[in-house]
Amino acid sequence: MNLATIITFTYGILSIVGGIIGYKQAGSKISLISGAISGLLLIIAGIIQLQGQSYGFVFAGIITDILVIVFALRLQKTRKFMPAGLMTVLGVVTLLVIASQLFKAST
Numbered sequence: 168m169n170l171a172t173i174i175t176f177t178y179g180i181l182s183i184v185g186g187i188i189g190y191k192q193a194g195s196k197i198s199l200i201s202g203a204i205s206g207l208l209l210i211i212a213g214i215i216q217l218q219g220q221s222y223g224f225v226f227a228g229i230i231t232d233i234l235v236i237v238f239a240l241r242l243q244k245t246r247k248f249m250p251a252g253l254m255t256v257l258g259v260v261t262l263l264v265i266a267s268q269l270f271k272a273s274t
Contacts, residue, residue: 171268172216175227178261179209182234185250205234221272228265234258 186202189195208230215223235258242251 168217169268171224171227171264172213174261174264175209175213175216175223178231178234178257179206179213181254181257182206182209185254189250205230221269224265224269224272228262228269231258231261231265235262 182202183206184202186199186206189198189202209227212223212227212230215226217223235255238251238255238258242248242255245251
């Protein structure tokens with residue numbers, strides 16, 4: 168298992184946990200649903216990566232791109248680092264690791 172796969176799983180789990188926390192603290196069903204869906208999609212992308220399919224990295228990259236945009240917009244709106252800022256930073260790190268893995272695979 169490479170670093171990109173580990174980070175994909177980790178970001179997926181954090182998305183699910185974040186959705187649960189958002190629901191518990193603010194009663195936000197949207198946080199719960201979006202966190203669960205995005206987290207599960209990232210976990211599926213990680214499983215695809217484990218099977219040696221390079222499109223799993225692309226799939227994870229697309230999902231993470233969407234999450235980074237959503238969290239960056241939320242950070243801009245709320246000006247609060249938690250949770251939007253943290254998830255934006257972690258998403259950018261995830262994208263960089265996935266991109267480096269795709270670059271290695273293409274060379």
